[in-house]
Amino acid sequence: MTGFVRTAPEPTLPPPTASIGLVATLRDRLFSGPVASVFTLLGIVFLAWAIPPLVRFLVVDAVWSAPDGAACRAPGAGACWAYIWRKAGYFTYGSYPFEQRWRVDVVFAVGGVLIAWLLVRRAPWRGLAAALFFIAYPILAVLLLRGSAMLGLPVVPTDMWGGILVTLIMAVSGIVFSLPFGVALALGRRSALPIVRFFSIGFIEIMRGVPMITVLFMANLMLPLFVPESWAPDRLLRPLVGVALFASAYMAEVVRGGLQAIPKGQFEGAMALGLNYPQRMRLIILPQALAIVIPGIVNSFIALFKDTTLVAIVGIFDFLRAVDTARLDPEWAGPTITATGYVFAALFYFVFCFGMSRYSLAVEHELAKSRNR
């Protein structure tokens, strides 16, 4: 009877040849049925139609270096990268005085280092980095960019700031302000204190209820009429505050979504431990709530980053506006200049937004480890 029992396992057979290899993968993924085949073919046709002219315009026929727009105006010339190269300084600094541009470089470099330090989750002393970035850095940036007679730096009024400098100032300050403000507003909206709750609801609903352009116009056009000239805030500060407040209202609703996802038991458990309200929020509720809504938060950041382009309509020379203005230069103006400028702008915004999106995915994965264990 023991003859029926195997002493060793049967050797595993290789998978059938029809299900491995390139052909099988292609068939399985791209041609698994008539519908899939049609879509695959349509896709190939589309790519064959779209990609070659794009590559030809952006790379093959592109003008990589030229002293002025003459070469880019030649018939059949593609993207005029020479023009981007020539205007790179203007795109980055706007009208910031040429001799003083090193100050912007310093601010960029310090900011870059501090942000990288904060973003690398395994980096040591991140508390110090946070203190530097959120407290020391803004002071340094304002002193350096604005200048002050005491430091021997000529004052550069904000009218002259522009380009990537302004876009990044808008985006970073909007992001840095909107998160804490948003959290505060979200907590305020759920507060048991009627005045706090009323104020939070009112603020969120009014800000969300009007278009961002309205907020910007209000900040830029109406404010100076209401207050004496000497009181009117700086032309750059007005939209900056407008953008930050607007973003905070959206952020508050994202955070509120996270708060509502936390089971009641967590609140009660925290109370049972004898923690007071700030402790409950800081130690128990917010870490969980914020982790849940990371995709929403980053979504708001990305939207905010792109919304900064709206400040152009109130006369602030952000990056997109700089691109839009530079293409009028008669030295360079030509049939391809506008397209080149906008492609470059699109790449710029894409790189930043894609970077934010990837980083948030990585953070999500890391935080999800505790839940998947």
Next chain:
Amino acid sequence: MTRTRRPLLALAALALSASVALPGSTAWAGPTLDAVKKRGELVCGSNPGIAGFGLPDDKGQWKGFDIEFCRAVASTIFNDPNKVRFTPLSAKDRFTALQSGEIDVLSRNTTWTQSREVGQGFEFGPVTYYDGQGFMVRKKLNVNSALELSGASVCVQQGTTTELNLADFFRTHNMKYESVVFATADEALKAYDTGRCDSFTTDMSQLYGERTKLGNPEDHVILPEVISKEPLGPVVRQGDDQWFNLVKWTHYAMLIAEELGVTKANVDEKLKDSNPEIKRLLGTEGDFGTGLGLGKDWAYRIIKNIGNYGEVFERNVGAGSKLKIQRGLNALWTNKGLQYAPPIR
């Protein structure tokens, strides 16, 4: 819900009453010239970007015809064309900025119209640039006048006075045309370039700038007819006549200098000239600056730092620039143009 709605209403009412009550306090404090001198720089509302008139160069320095006017005003006050700060303003916020005192003078291709001058409390300075709508056509069409455009298709930007002027012009002259409208000037130009229309129309000053965007600017001509009136010039707030005079005479001094052949290069030589008109202009005879709150050399400073009107024109938009705009209506009155300055005496 009704309980929360009431305070909201009260709040709204409060905000509204505040907004009604406050504008009274916004009037400027003291004469503009004193404020400018005290500040140490002129604040000039400028164009955010029109080729030849106001555009930042590679280094971010503002350059252009309207820009140089502000530099001329700064020169006459400070003897330094760089003591001016430019605040680029969109068409929407230019008047608010002037009204609120944020800028001292607006030099940003603003059309002088009756309602703007009468209704909004502004003074329009002399016309520094007589603009008007014109037509661009391909050279190979062999059209020499807009009156030969009967039956043509015309690319035009939608919803602007340009579109209305176009209709008026063709109707007045009993000519047929087909207007092809586009939302933006860029699209209209593109359509013209690809051959969708025979002609492209917009204001003359911009027509020359738009032409540089085409593949071969030399293949296109701008027809001589100007079919609308667009007088452009500096704007100041009403109520400060001294400042208004200063802005006016900055332009006139540049015109008179051109008329008398005084240029940036030869102004020092001309100081010794015996021509009484030149003497009065450059302040070697009489004192014509005091009334403006300036010194005797008020006009000398402008010409020394900036040059005369013709030089500014040619350098920024005329033969010395990529735009190659003809003087046309902007020639001196002695050359069949409209630029005419009252005499200094």
